[in-house]
Amino acid sequence: xxxxxxxxxDPAERAPTSHEPPAVIRxxxxxxxxxxxGDAPWDIQVLDERVYRLVLAKxxxxxxxxxxxxxxECERLDQxxxxxxxxxxxxxxxxxxxxxxxxxxxxxxxxxxxSSRRAFQVGEQHYDIGNDVFEAMxxxxxxxxxxYWHNAAGLRDAQLKKxxxxxxxxxxxxxxxxLEIGCGWGGLAAYAAEHYGVEVVGITISKEQQKLARARCxxxxxxxxxxxxxxxxxxxxxxxxxxxxxxxxxxxxxxxxDTAHRVLKDDGLFLLHTIGNSVTSPKTDAWIDKYIFPxxxxxxxxxxxxxxxxxxxxxxxxxxxxxxxxxLMAWWENFDLAWPFLESRYGKRFxxxxxxxxxxxxxxxxxxxxQLWQLVLSKPERGSVYRSIR
Numbered sequence: 392x393x394x395x396x397x398x399x400x401d402p403a404e405r406a407p408t409s410h411e412p413p414a415v416i417r418x419x420x421x422x423x424x425x426x427x428x429g430d431a432p433w434d435i436q437v438l439d440e441r442v443y444r445l446v447l448a449k450x451x452x453x454x455x456x457x458x459x460x461x462x463x464e465c466e467r468l469d470q471x472x473x474x475x476x477x478x479x480x481x482x483x484x485x486x487x488x489x490x491x492x493x494x495x496x497x498x499x500x501x502x503x504x505x506s507s508r509r510a511f512q513v514g515e516q517h518y519d520i521g522n523d524v525f526e527a528m529x530x531x532x533x534x535x536x537x538x539y540w541h542n543a544a545g546l547r548d549a550q551l552k553k554x555x556x557x558x559x560x561x562x563x564x565x566x567x568x569x570l571e572i573g574c575g576w577g578g579l580a581a582y583a584a585e586h587y588g589v590e591v592v593g594i595t596i597s598k599e600q601q602k603l604a605r606a607r608c609x610x611x612x613x614x615x616x617x618x619x620x621x622x623x624x625x626x627x628x629x630x631x632x633x634x635x636x637x638x639x640x641x642x643x644x645x646x647x648x649d650t651a652h653r654v655l656k657d658d659g660l661f662l663l664h665t666i667g668n669s670v671t672s673p674k675t676d677a678w679i680d681k682y683i684f685p686x687x688x689x690x691x692x693x694x695x696x697x698x699x700x701x702x703x704x705x706x707x708x709x710x711x712x713x714x715x716x717x718x719l720m721a722w723w724e725n726f727d728l729a730w731p732f733l734e735s736r737y738g739k740r741f742x743x744x745x746x747x748x749x750x751x752x753x754x755x756x757x758x759x760x761x762q763l764w765q766l767v768l769s770k771p772e773r774g775s776v777y778r779s780i781r
Contacts, residue, residue: 413443423478425471433470437463451481455678455751459743468746469720472754481676518597521736524745525576527729528722532578533607536634536664537715537763541781546721549714554582557631560707560767560780561660563587567628570594570654572620573635577604577613584611592627594618596638621646623654629662630655636665640688644698652702657772661703666715667692667762683748695766703768706777712762719753 411417412427420427426434437443439462445453457463465471475481529535530547538549539556557579563569565588574580574593577600583589590612595601596619604615620635630651639647651661671691680687699705723746730742755761769777 423474432467452677468750469753473757476758519599528726533576538718569629570627572632633664661768663766707767707779709765715756723749
């Protein structure tokens, strides 16, 4: 994936602007303890005054695009976003552009952005960008979801602890058949097959994930299929879905849980691992939607609980959201170290986009707006008592 670098400012042009920022922007960021062209590592260094107009006109989308184009810099983006999100500055900027905000809300309310027809878009735009990026950034299991850092020695160990915890929460037994909705590059499927003796069927909407996952799971009782969850028909002893529910969307929550209910055996268990929003929001971040996860939407606890009702019982609800901050920072360290080997293919604008993505997400979790939940669900027909695992 070769990205366009022509829009990124030349380093020679990068000198902080002497123009005063609009009072509304200066006052807003000061609420978060941020100074335009200040000396703190989280302060914004404005290199092109057009950034102010972009932020006022396009909100978070304009802010992110201006960074991609080299219009501003910040020594510690993660700390900047932590402060901005903790002070909920985006909500305050939205008040200055009610028409744009209304458009974003109506887009989510009027259209099914995660319909069967649109389901493969996120695979094509994000997960298919190139396996080399993800192989460089992730741990050897290629787990593209929050690690579990309790007593972990590093990223790989934290991801292995997460994989094993999932298997134990599901009470996997040799000979069982497990469905993985959104199997990524096959890390969990391979682990469950190798260590717990189960047969795994994994589904994905990414051709590149399917290709690499099949290669990584070769010789194991694992099949990786390219398909939408709504097309599932067979039954399974256990179901797991890690980092996929964020792509389902509120209009499809009922269909998603109905599908899981239909294909899960009565005495089975379903583990749902998902990012969550601390509040119910009518929209998603415009920059993330355009450049990273098209058509994505983070659920709130209220949205999940209300949809699950009368479909499943909630056996366990485990929150370890702060672990995602540490995971994202570890991914950034890996990506940055590998960049000299990736630069010729992807270009500077991709580098800035990816840095903005990982750092903004780290700030999202550090501010506690972002949560990470693992739910264990069962059918009312299940007779045995469930014992929670940590």
